[in-house]
Structures are given as structure tokens and as C-alpha cells.
Amino acid sequence: MSLALVTMSHSPLLKYADPPAEVADAVQDAFGAARAFVQEYDPTLVVSFAPDHYNGFFYDLMPPFCIGYRAEGVGDYGTAEGPLDVPAERAEELAQWVAERDIDVAVSRRMQIDHGAVQPLEVLFGTLTAVPTIPVFVNGVARPFVTMRRVRRLGEAIGGFLTTLRNERVLVIGSGGLSHDPPVPQWATADDTVRAMLLDGRHPTAAAREARQRRVIDTGRAFAAGTASIKDLNPEWDRALMTTLASGDLSPIDAMTPERMAEEAGNSSHEVRTWVAAFAALGAAGPYNVTYEFYRPIREYIAGFGVMTARTAP
Ligand SMILES: O=C(O)/C=C/c1cccc(O)c1O
Ligand SMILES: [Fe+2]
Numbered sequence: 001m002s003l004a005l006v007t008m009s010h011s012p013l014l015k016y017a018d019p020p021a022e023v024a025d026a027v028q029d030a031f032g033a034a035r036a037f038v039q040e041y042d043p044t045l046v047v048s049f050a051p052d053h054y055n056g057f058f059y060d061l062m063p064p065f066c067i068g069y070r071a072e073g074v075g076d077y078g079t080a081e082g083p084l085d086v087p088a089e090r091a092e093e094l095a096q097w098v099a100e101r102d103i104d105v106a107v108s109r110r111m112q113i114d115h116g117a118v119q120p121l122e123v124l125f126g127t128l129t130a131v132p133t134i135p136v137f138v139n140g141v142a143r144p145f146v147t148m149r150r151v152r153r154l155g156e157a158i159g160g161f162l163t164t165l166r167n168e169r170v171l172v173i174g175s176g177g178l179s180h181d182p183p184v185p186q187w188a189t190a191d192d193t194v195r196a197m198l199l200d201g202r203h204p205t206a207a208a209r210e211a212r213q214r215r216v217i218d219t220g221r222a223f224a225a226g227t228a229s230i231k232d233l234n235p236e237w238d239r240a241l242m243t244t245l246a247s248g249d250l251s252p253i254d255a256m257t258p259e260r261m262a263e264e265a266g267n268s269s270h271e272v273r274t275w276v277a278a279f280a281a282l283g284a285a286g287p288y289n290v291t292y293e294f295y296r297p298i299r300e301y302i303a304g305f306g307v308m309t310a311r312t313a314p
Pocket of ligand 1: 012053176212
């Protein structure tokens with residue numbers, strides 16, 4: 001049983017920033033390469049590992065992982081709103097399988113997903129319903145963070161389940177990262193108003209959403225101009241991680257700690273957990289080959305921007 005993988009950075013600023021044309025074109029070319037890979041593979045099922053940015057998951061109940069039995073996009077940053085086509089019975093079987101492998105996952109029959117999960121689906125398929133999709137939330141912004149070993153083991157467990165689906169062509173997606181430090185609020189440094197949003201900010205008013213997004217858009221502009229106070233991108237860190245993921249031996253990733261990740265690659269570098277889970281899932285089907293790699297540090301998008309595609313080796 002073979003599997004295929006696409007991992008990609010996301011950025012809500014894709015539609016709101018104006019990098020040099022050569023940079024924007026290079027990103028669109030990378031998306032085109034990933035799209036061509038997916039079209040050729042023609043998946044019948046997608047498992048999408050993605051973080052959330054306090055649009056669907058809040059501190060009133062923040063799990064490290066959650067499998068969605070139903071899900072809908074919230075429409076932040078102009079991304080698609082509305083339901084995914086989630087094969088609920090498959091998702092339930094997956095959650096049971098993972099639980100039996102000693103990984104504790106939350107489940108949701110009403111998952112709300114934001115640009116982190118929606119953007120790759122839009123880039124690869126154009127819509128949220130083109131291919132049945134099981135969304136898997138992997139916390140990448142809200143402390144505390146489980147160990148990277150745990151993330152790898154989640155991916156391995158999910159990949160083990162996927163290898164049993166003889167009649168499916170499964171694509172796993174990992175969305176997020178790489179090094180980046182956008183102004184996503186944190187509990188420790190938030191004031192009371194922001195803490196109220198972090199606690200339970202579901203269904204914000206249009207004005208509240210606009211204010212949040214404006215802050216990120218303005219930070220992206222300042223970052224590109226060299227005047228923002230956020231942590232810089234770290235291309236060496238990004239490239240080293242991509243090399244490890246491509247190697248097929250993910251064990252060095254177990255040693256990564258949240259503290260060092262934040263220090264070296266910014267507070268949202270924890271989103272690379274989705275890439276680790278996706279590669280671990282792919283590896284559960286046996287050795288794999290990376291078929292495409294793209295990387296650029298892009299300040300206008302506040303992202304060490306990477307795209308990788310890979311497939312189980314023939
Ligand atoms: O506004 C947010 O919540 C997130 C912004 C952001 C910016 C750049 C890269 C990312 O991965 C983000 O989630
Ligand atoms: Fe993000």
C-alpha cells in the first residue's frame with residue numbers, strides 16, 4: 001500500500017502582501033508543482049494535518065490533537081467558508097485505531113478550521129469538497145506542547161491505519177511552518193481583552209476579525225521593510241529540518257524542544273509538528289522518495305516558505 005504526501009507552509013498574507021513578482025511567481029510555481037503531483041496521484045482520500053490560530057480551538061478546551069468527524073472552514077483571511085466532505089465513518093475508525101495504539105486524541109463532530117487547514121485544500125484542489133478529507137488538528141500555537149516524539153507517534157499511528165485501506169489512494173497533507181514568528185497572541189503576554197478571545201473567541205464580529213487580521217497584515221509590511229520587532233526567519237533551521245524529513249529517519253526530531261524551537265525559529269515554528277506527523281504517516285507505508293522541494297524565506301508572508309511532495313518508494 002503506497003501513500004503520497006504534500007507538506008507546505010501556509011500564510012494568510014498570500015492575498016494581502018505584495019512581495020517582488022519573482023518571489024510571488026516562485027511560490028505560485030511551487031503550488032503548481034504540488035498541484036500537478038496531486039493530480040497525477042489522483043487521491044481518493046486526504047488526511048490533512050493542520051494547526052489552528054484561535055479560530056476553531058480555544059483555551060476553554062485545548063487538545064494537542066483532534067480528529068474531525070465533521071468540519072467547516074471559518075473563512076478567515078478570505079479563505080473558503082463552509083463544510084468539508086468528511087467521511088465520518090472512516091474518521092471514526094481512524095480515531096478508534098489511534099486510541100488503540102495508546103495515543104490520546106480528541107474528536108470533534110463540529111470542528112472549525114481556519115486558513116491553516118483550508119489554504120492547502122484551496123491551493124491543491126480549488127475547493128474544500130473536491131476529495132473526501134479527514135482533518136487532523138495538531139496544536140502548533142497554544143502552550144503546552146506535547147513532545148515531538150508524541151507527534152511522530154501520532155503520525156505513525158495514523159499512517160498505520162491508512163496502509164490498511166487497500167481500495168484508497170491516500171494523500172497526507174502537512175500545513176504550516178517553517179520558521180516564523182507572526183503576532184499570534186499568547187496567553188502569557190495577553191491583556192484581559194485578548195485573553196477573553198483566547199479563551200473562547202468563536203464567531204467574532206466582522207470588526208473584531210478585521211482588527212486581528214489588520215495587525216498581522218501591518219506586521220508583514222513592517223517585517224518586509226525591516227521595522228518589525230518579531231523574530232527573523234531562520235533559513236538554516238528550515239533547510240536542516242527539510243533535509244531530516246527527506247532522509248526518512250525522523251528520530252533526530254525527537255530531540256527538538258518547544259523552548260529551543262521558539263528561540264531558534266520563532267513562536268509559530270511549532271506548526272512544523274504537522275509536517276512531522278505527515279512524514280511519519282508516510283513513513284508507516286515504508287521507505288519514501290521526496291519528488292519535489294521548494295524553499296524561500298519570505299518576509300512579506302512572514303514565513304520560511306517550504307513545499308515538499310513525496311511518495312512511497314516503488
Ligand atoms: O493571524 C494569524 O492567526 C496567523 C498568521 C500567520 C502569519 C504568517 C504565517 C502563518 O503560518 C500564520 O498563521
Ligand atoms: Fe500559521
